[in-house]
Amino acid sequence: MEQVERFASSLTEEGRYRILVEAVTDYAIYMLDPAGIVTSxxxxxxxxxxxxxxxxxxxxxxxxxTEEDKASGLPSRALQTAATAGKFESEGWRVRKDGSHFWAYVIIDPIRDPSGEIVGYAKVTRDLTERKEAQEALERAREALFQSQKMEALGQLTGGVAHDFNNLLAAILGSLEMLRKRIPRDPKMVALLENAVAAGRRGAALTQRMLAFSRRQRLALAPVALPALVGGISELLQRSVGPQIQIQTQFPLALPPALTDANQLELALLNLVMNARDAMPEGGVITILARQAEIHFKHGTRSSPGTYVCLAVVDTGEGMDDETLTRAAEPFFTTKGIGKGTGLGLSMVHGIAEQSGGYLVLNSRKGEGTTAEIWLPVADAAEPSPEQPEDSQMATPAPVISLTILAVDDDPLVLTNTISMLEDMGHRALSASSGAEALRIVQLEAVDLVITDQAMPKMTGLQLAKAIQSEYPDMPLILATGYAELPAEADVQLLMLNKPFWEEDLAAAVTTAIERASVPAFKTNE
Known part of the structure; x- marks a missing residue:
């Protein structure tokens, strides 16, 4: 101990400082002369x-x-600030010997002689790169959460609007169909009517895109062979893009089926091909290809690691800059000009991919074309592979004896329209505006079939169906909806009828529901 004390007392203040500085490895501590030359x-x-x-x-x-900081004169300003303010303190990028950058926290203090003259500077630097990267990662996570919450809120809003819009379209299109049968065959009146019907169908297509974006569209997931699907609509795709554009396909000899909705995937593919066409006003080549790949990381919010099939659409068009690429899949964003696009196309594709358990990836560079990839999970070999989703396999409408059918809907426009269709088909139609009213009618009347809306207050269509089946287990039921709001735990097997629907759709649903119920004979209403 005495030896240590003698050693410490023998050191000058400068010696003790030097030993301290030499022992520090977490900070860069060095001296500068008045001109900024490193002296230690x-x-x-x-x-x-x-x-x-x-x-x-x-x-x-x-x-x-960095070169940018040197060009702006930051080093000289740092010394000047330290000399005039007594200290310079900042954070910024600095350059290592190997050229790599690190985030530094810097303090520069002036050193003065007894007369107050600056004789140099003491500079302390700390490497805060890890802290900055962690902070940036946290900010990215917060931004991603914010964007996810914003998109979820927008999706709920869009889905709700689409649901209400579907109800309006159901009434409009249904009424137009009734008028089509009754108005005189005046060419001018027929032209106006057909124009209104065409506008209604465009509105229905828009609601489907909105529902797909909001992940509220019902998908009939089944194994889909991508080469066969693309081959089946190849003529449609070629007619849609015109003679200036060549469509090529590239598929491996062995490709497992993807788990998705075939009809919705066709719409998504058509949408991507139309986007590629618009990006090639002078013509070009669109290549549709597919491959199988293993994904070992989680991508997006719904996909998981596993085996996927990638369906890609590659064009030789104008491509997108970074800003446009970043916003391309945002809802209502479009580069096609006013009146030429809804801005929901890629959002719809993204929604279909995510509802199928996959995701959408866009890659593009200005002047080098664009690649749009739909990643879909591989279908389980044990899953059935129907030609069409079961819901769409409705029987061809056949002549039936008049039935007593109860229509249930809280929207009076839709209810009136459904009643008119049923009566036009020759059935006796009863109406109810709520689940409770429907239950009372079923108890009082000899009802052959119930058609109910799903989204109703107090009692949903699914709850009504369960209540009816508990008392009348053989009662045929049809659930009419334009919105995939059925809970995941729904276990009641119901025939689904998508809104908006035409009379032929309703007739097919009625026939299928009766046949499924195995009713020996249709009773005749007196």
Missing amino acids: WNPGARRFKGYEASEILGEHFSRFY
Whole structure:
């Protein structure tokens, strides 16, 4: 102990400072002369800046700054600030010997002689790269969460609007169909009527895109052979893009089926091909290809690691800059000009991919074309592979004896329209505006079939169906909806009828529901 005390007392203040500085490895501590030349170099500076003392002593400290900071005069301003304000403190990018950048926290203090003259500067630098990266990762996570919440809220809003819009379209299109049968065959009146019907169908297509974007569209997931699907609509695709554009396909000899909705995937593919066409006003080549791949990481919010099939559409068009590419899949964003696009196309494709358990990837560079990839999970070999989703396999309408059918809907426009269709088909139609009213009618009347809306207050269509089946287990039921709001735990097997629907759709649903119920004979209403 006495030896230590004698050693400590024998050291000058400068010696003790030097030992302290030499022991520090987490900070770069070094001295500068009044002009900014490095005059000392500690182990901490050597550790994270990469220079040996022999390489840096006598050099100007500005060599640690980026070219942008040197060009702006930041090193000289730092010394000037330290001299006038008594300290310079900042954070910024600095450059290591190997050229890599690190995020530095810097303090520069002036050193003055007894007369107050600056004789140099003491500079302390700390490497905060890990902290900055962690902070940026946290900010990215927060931004991703914010965007996810924003998109979820927008999706709920869009889905709700689409649901209400579907109800309106159901009434409009149904009424137009009734008028089509009754108005005189005046060419002008027929033309106006057909124009209204065409506008209604465009509105229905728009609601389907909105529902797909909001993930509220019902998908009939089944194994789909991508080469066969593309081959089946190849003529449609070629007619849609015109003679100036060549469509090529590339598929491996062996490709497992993807788990998705075939009809919706066709719409998604057509949408991507139309986008590719619009990006090639002078013509070009669109290549549709597919491949199988293993994904070992989670991508997006719904996909999981596993085996996927990638269906890609590659064009030789104009491509997108980084800003456009970033916003391309945003809802209602379009580069096609006013009146030429809804901005929901890619959002719809993205929604279909995610509802199928996959995701959409866009890659593009300005002037080098665009690649749009739909990644879909591989279908389980044990799953059935129907030609069409079961819901769409409705029987061809056949002549039936009049039935007593109860229509249930809280929207009076839709209810009136459904009643008119049923009566036009020759059935006796009863109406109810709520689940409770429907239950009372079923108890009082000899009802052959119930058609109910799903989204109703107090009692949903699914709840009504369960209540009816508990008392009348053989009662045929049809659930009419334009919105995939059925809960995941729904276990009641119901025939689904998508809104908006035409009379032929309703007739097919009625026939299928009766046949499924195995009713020996249709009773005749007196």
